[in-house]
Amino acid sequence: MVPAATxxxxxxxxxxxxxxxxxxxxxxxxxxAGGAWFVANELxxxxxxxxxxxxxxxxxGVSLGSRLRRVAELVIGVSLGVLVGDLLISVIGSGSWQIxxxxxxxxxxxxxxxxxxxxxxxxxxxAVLVATLLPPGDAGGFDRCIDxxxxxxVGLLVAAVLPADPVGPVRREARALLDELAAVLVRTADALxxxxxxxxxxxxxxARASQPLIDELRAALRGGHExxxxxxxxxxxxxxxxxxxELAERADYAMRNARVLVRRxxxxxxxxxxxxxxxADVLNELATAVRALTAELGRDGDRVLAREPVIDVVRHxxxxxxxxxxxxxxxxxxxxxRSIALDMLQATGMSRPDALAAMRNGSDGD
Numbered sequence: 473m474v475p476a477a478t479x480x481x482x483x484x485x486x487x488x489x490x491x492x493x494x495x496x497x498x499x500x501x502x503x504x505a506g507g508a509w510f511v512a513n514e515l516x517x518x519x520x521x522x523x524x525x526x527x528x529x530x531x532x533g534v535s536l537g538s539r540l541r542r543v544a545e546l547v548i549g550v551s552l553g554v555l556v557g558d559l560l561i562s563v564i565g566s567g568s569w570q571i572x573x574x575x576x577x578x579x580x581x582x583x584x585x586x587x588x589x590x591x592x593x594x595x596x597x598x599a600v601l602v603a604t605l606l607p608p609g610d611a612g613g614f615d616r617c618i619d620x621x622x623x624x625x626v627g628l629l630v631a632a633v634l635p636a637d638p639v640g641p642v643r644r645e646a647r648a649l650l651d652e653l654a655a656v657l658v659r660t661a662d663a664l665x666x667x668x669x670x671x672x673x674x675x676x677x678x679a680r681a682s683q684p685l686i687d688e689l690r691a692a693l694r695g696g697h698e699x700x701x702x703x704x705x706x707x708x709x710x711x712x713x714x715x716x717x718e719l720a721e722r723a724d725y726a727m728r729n730a731r732v733l734v735r736r737x738x739x740x741x742x743x744x745x746x747x748x749x750x751x752a753d754v755l756n757e758l759a760t761a762v763r764a765l766t767a768e769l770g771r772d773g774d775r776v777l778a779r780e781p782v783i784d785v786v787r788h789x790x791x792x793x794x795x796x797x798x799x800x801x802x803x804x805x806x807x808x809x810r811s812i813a814l815d816m817l818q819a820t821g822m823s824r825p826d827a828l829a830a831m832r833n834g835s836d837g838d
Contacts, residue, residue, distance in 0.1 A: 496634065496636050496637075497532065497636060499634065500532050500627075500630050500631060500634050500636070501528070501529045501532050503630050503634065504525075504528035504529065504531070504532055504623075504626050504627045504629075504630040505525035505528050505529050506525070507528070507626045507629075507630065508521075508524035508525045508527065508528035508619075508622060508623035508626040508627070509521060509524055509525045511524065511622050511626055512524035512618075512619045512622050512623070516615075516618065516619075516622065518615050518616075518618070518619055521615075521616075521619040521622075522601065522619075523550055523598070523601075523616050523619040523620045523623060524619040524620070524622050524623035524626070525623060526620075526623065527550070527619070527620040527621075527622075527623025527624045527627065528623040528624065528626050528627040528630070529627070530594070530627075531623065531624045531627030531628065532627045532630065532631060545594065549582060549592070549593070549594025549595040549597075549598060550594055550595075550598045550616060550617055550620040551617045551620075552578055552581055552582050552595040552598070553578045553594065553595040553596065553597065553598025553599040553600075553601075553602065554598050554599075554602055554616045554617060556574060556577050556578040556581060556595075556599055557574050557578065557598065557599040557601075557602030557603055558602060560573065560574050560577070561574065561602060561603050566603055566604065570603060571599075571600060571603045571604065574599045574600075574602070574603045575596045575599050575600055575603075577599075578595040578596055578598070578599035579592050579595055579596040579599075581595065582595040582596075598616075602616075628702060631699070631702050631703065632702045632703045632704075633703075636699055637699075638695070638696035638697070638699040638700050638706055638709055638713060639696060639709055639712055639713060639716070641692040641695065641696065642689065642692045642693055642696050642713065642716045643716070643769050643770070644692075645685070645688050645689040645691075645692045646689055646716060646719055646720065646723065646766075646769055647766050647769055648685055648688075648689075649682070649685040649686060649689050649720075649723050649727070650723060650762050650763075650765060650766040650769075651763075651766060652678075652682050652685055652727075653682075653723065653726055653727055653730060653759075653762050654759040654760075654762040654763050654766070655678070655759075656675055656678055656679045656682070656727075656730050656734060657730060657755045657756070657758050657759035657762065657812075658755070658756060658759045659671065659674065659675040659678065660672065660675045660730075660733065660734045660737050660755055661751075661752040661753075661755035661756045661759070662752070663675055663737060663738075663741065664737055664741070664747055664749075664751055664752040664755065665749060665752035667741055667747075668741070669738060669741035669742050672734065672737050672738040672741050673738055675734050675737075675738075676731070676734045676735055676738050679727065679730050679731045679734050680731060682727050686720070686723070686724050686727065689720045689723070690720060693713060693716060693717055693720060696709075696713050696716075697710070697713055700713065715821065718818070718819065718821075719769075719819045722815040722816070722818045722819035723815070723819060725811075725815045726762075726811075726812045726815035726816060726819075729808045729811040729812045729815065730808070730812060732804070732808050733755075733804070733805055733808035733809065733812070736801050736804040736805055736808070737801070737805060739801065740799075740801035740802075740805075743801075745799055745800070745801050746799055746802075747799075747801065747802055747805070748792070748795075748798070748802060750792050750795075751792075751802065751805055751806070751809075753788070754785060754788055754789055754792065754806075754809055755809065757781070757784065757785045757788060758782075758785050758809055758812060758813065760781060761778070761781035761782045761784070761785055761813070761816060762816060764777065764778040764781045764782075765778040765782075765816055765819060765820065768820070775819070775820040775821060776820065776821075778816070778820050779817060779820050779822070779830070782813050782816045782817050782820075783817075783830060783831070785809070785813050786810065786813050786831045789806055789809060789810060789813075792806075793806070810831070813831065814827055814828065814831065817830060817831070
């Protein structure tokens, strides 16, 4: 059993890492909230401009996202909520049933207009604030819409002046996805070597559960591109993001091919089909090649050092083909291993024709 002190240190260390990763977004939100209040209260002269700091924080969020779209949804949502709230509260007053009616109508109008999730939620939240914080008959609906717009603008300005690293989160998510691909290949190799159908089933379940990692990588890429659009000094990093976008595409294909490979391995083991033990070595070598690519993610430019391990896998497959006549499942496993190798070569920056030529010739072209 792990001692309580060790568990506490582990949790504190994990919390410290999370705080380190989120320090800049938290700073952005705090600065934007104060700046938005100052702009709306001091420069625009609006009393109690609570929508301004709220809009700034929602626009930024703690993680990267589509901030320009958020601003538009935020302002429209606030406008709907304030409009419905002001019109009804001025007539029917405030109270429990009035809040029920106001929120329901504001959100219904947003849904009817085919609003996004943030727009609908903000319409409801704005209606609640109007119904609970403002006295009946209080004017200023237009001012509150301006406050929301000002808060969103301040949020974008802070994102430009204090920009987050557009590449760091992408690199972390790419490593997580490639690590998972390597782990799936290793576990499939172990299952194949031990002829363990249950282990192959577990590897297949793990491969099928990898889609969130792919989605998170794509989300990080969208956030990185948005940072480079908002912050001009970081636009030069678009080329690096483009390489990660290609890597994300290839890693996605590789994981799909891995799922087919593991599923066929599982079927072969369940049906007691023969499988050459050397195939397990091929999969382990392929996992090693994936890890070599992971180690290269911190480098600028193409990941040329990761190519040779992939070519070694292809050479091994060619040598193996001359030693036995493969059965149906073995043919599929070999074909999927070659497809994953092709994906990995393209992930290093090679074009598809160059990668195919390298696989035919057994050379990375350098």
